[in-house]
Amino acid sequence: MKRLLDRWLPAYAALYIVFLYLPVLLLPIFSINTSAVPKFPLSGFTFKWYEELPRTTALLDAAWNSFIVGIAASLLATILGICAARAITRYRFPGRRPINGLIMAPLILPEIIVAVSMLLVLQRMGLGLTLFTVVLGHVLICIPYSVTVLTSGFEGFDRSLEEASADLGETAWGTFRRVTLPMMAPAIISSLLVSFTISLDDFIMAFFLAGTETTLPIYIWGQLRFAAKLPSVLALGTLLLVGSFILLTIAETLRRRAERRTHLTGVAVA
Amino acid sequence: MTAAAEGSIAYRKARQNAKPLLQSEAARGFALVSPTLAFAVVMLLVPILVVIAHSFWTQNYLTVDYTFTLEQYRIALTEPIYRDLLLRSLFISFSVSVLTVLLAYPIAYYISFHGGRHKNLWLFLITIPFWTSYLLRVMSWKVILGYNGVLNSGLLGLGIIDEPSTALLYNSSAVIITLTHAWAAFAILPIFVSLEKVDRTLIEAATDLGDGPIRSFLRVTLPLSMTGVISALLIVMIPTVGDYVTPKLVGGKDGVMISNAIQAQFGKALNWPLGAALSVSTMLVVSAMAAASVLLLRLLVRRAR
Numbered sequence: 001m002k003r004l005l006d007r008w009l010p011a012y013a014a015l016y017i018v019f020l021y022l023p024v025l026l027l028p029i030f031s032i033n034t035s036a037v038p039k040f041p042l043s044g045f046t047f048k049w050y051e052e053l054p055r056t057t058a059l060l061d062a063a064w065n066s067f068i069v070g071i072a073a074s075l076l077a078t079i080l081g082i083c084a085a086r087a088i089t090r091y092r093f094p095g096r097r098p099i100n101g102l103i104m105a106p107l108i109l110p111e112i113i114v115a116v117s118m119l120l121v122l123q124r125m126g127l128g129l130t131l132f133t134v135v136l137g138h139v140l141i142c143i144p145y146s147v148t149v150l151t152s153g154f155e156g157f158d159r160s161l162e163e164a165s166a167d168l169g170e171t172a173w174g175t176f177r178r179v180t181l182p183m184m185a186p187a188i189i190s191s192l193l194v195s196f197t198i199s200l201d202d203f204i205m206a207f208f209l210a211g212t213e214t215t216l217p218i219y220i221w222g223q224l225r226f227a228a229k230l231p232s233v234l235a236l237g238t239l240l241l242v243g244s245f246i247l248l249t250i251a252e253t254l255r256r257r258a259e260r261r262t263h264l265t266g267v268a269v270a
Numbered sequence: 271m272t273a274a275a276e277g278s279i280a281y282r283k284a285r286q287n288a289k290p291l292l293q294s295e296a297a298r299g300f301a302l303v304s305p306t307l308a309f310a311v312v313m314l315l316v317p318i319l320v321v322i323a324h325s326f327w328t329q330n331y332l333t334v335d336y337t338f339t340l341e342q343y344r345i346a347l348t349e350p351i352y353r354d355l356l357l358r359s360l361f362i363s364f365s366v367s368v369l370t371v372l373l374a375y376p377i378a379y380y381i382s383f384h385g386g387r388h389k390n391l392w393l394f395l396i397t398i399p400f401w402t403s404y405l406l407r408v409m410s411w412k413v414i415l416g417y418n419g420v421l422n423s424g425l426l427g428l429g430i431i432d433e434p435s436t437a438l439l440y441n442s443s444a445v446i447i448t449l450t451h452a453w454a455a456f457a458i459l460p461i462f463v464s465l466e467k468v469d470r471t472l473i474e475a476a477t478d479l480g481d482g483p484i485r486s487f488l489r490v491t492l493p494l495s496m497t498g499v500i501s502a503l504l505i506v507m508i509p510t511v512g513d514y515v516t517p518k519l520v521g522g523k524d525g526v527m528i529s530n531a532i533q534a535q536f537g538k539a540l541n542w543p544l545g546a547a548l549s550v551s552t553m554l555v556v557s558a559m560a561a562a563s564v565l566l567l568r569l570l571v572r573r574a575r
Contacts, residue, residue, distance in 0.1 A: 009380045016377050017395065020454060023410035024399045026420065030413070036427055038413045040423045084306040092297025099303055102310050108505055110512025110556075116536050117317035120324065120546070129325045142315045143306065197368045201403050206515060208536070220405050224519070230409075237406035244401045 074195035081146030097138035115240035129211030137205035140197035153187020186258035193251035324546035337397035342547030367507035382465035440522025464498025
């Protein structure tokens, strides 16, 4: 039994990875295929679908909007994430668990329900739907991820370093700026990147809250209705895939470095 | 030296005097968390309460009638179209969560127990596909399962089928396959975390005391990793019930889910109270199903021991 398991588990793991990657790898494959219909066998190699992209103004507008929304949402989500992660890892206070639960709730709630609830309130308040409302929605769904990334960076953070700084006469703000912030920097950058990626990819929030504005996923959604547009959408998707991959690799490397650094200093000081 | 000592006493006193309000740990923690909390209250808690309130009202063309009524819930739960959509959504989210957890457990087990030095690399590998555009991942499944799709042309090429099958796309199973793929990482990570916490010496002890691999798995590893299995089940089951994109792209007419109806009420149909009642009913019913699944699972695991 044990030997059977030892032999089958790696094979299963490999198969599982194939299952995970197959749909993702189809994007780049069909984006350089000459045929507009994505099917095997491939008909020939071309970059024409990519060449079309920079000439499409609607796409460029949507990309710019997504970029602005992503920057704003990731900054806000990370600032709010820092407050929450710091409060939760550093202090004990009454209501900590329910507060944490509420902040993390968007992770588990169906996104459409969160989106329509926000839509309802924003409409009731008479707030027009613009990119600003999309940013608000994205901040809400990014905070749980931001808090998760930051908490893993903050845990194991050695409090005695801050105490030492305070004892040596540094003010609270000075301690934060010169001790806490540098230690947290990798986790913070990692949170910014993860939030940006989520915002860039999010469709549901933008779909309900963007009004007449478009972001990249809304643009893609519109294009998916036309079969002939599929290859250029796949080309765009491939570019997004490469972009997210690079951002997340940086985020992961930084997060790990932050983890190692806080643990190492913890050990060194102890 | 005396001056210095006095200075430090004065300093301590000053610190102690300032303590009651801002220096107390609870107050500082609460102050720090308050911006995030305020945002979550305004953007999430209040909106959800407003939705719940709307579900007891009625839409009167362009205005809302504020008299309390349960009519919307009657429509949401008994009208055949909404009832069927809700049941189908529950069936799909239940299947997806069970399937995802079953498929994820062995891989999480493999990474935790046999991953060696490459655990982090494995986890990173598993999360990458999850970060690619959600819309395009669903689209890929449409390309795979379609009439002229990859699967059909592959099967045709291998001579397994004579003509393309139409049974692959535009039904509930297409939705289930796509969602199982989309939520894989969400199931693997919590199970992995709980497996990492399993004390390996307990398994050794079970083996030393004569339990075979299956028995020691059922009696030690599985019960100790149940928290991960349960969070994986919940984190997949509850959000997938409201998935909008997947049924719309690969579900066809037979794969429409409740979210498509909710969207219609908030969009074209402009019936907010009904949309609200559909949302609230979906949340309540899926929570009940999740709670029942967790209880059932706990019972099964206890039996297996």
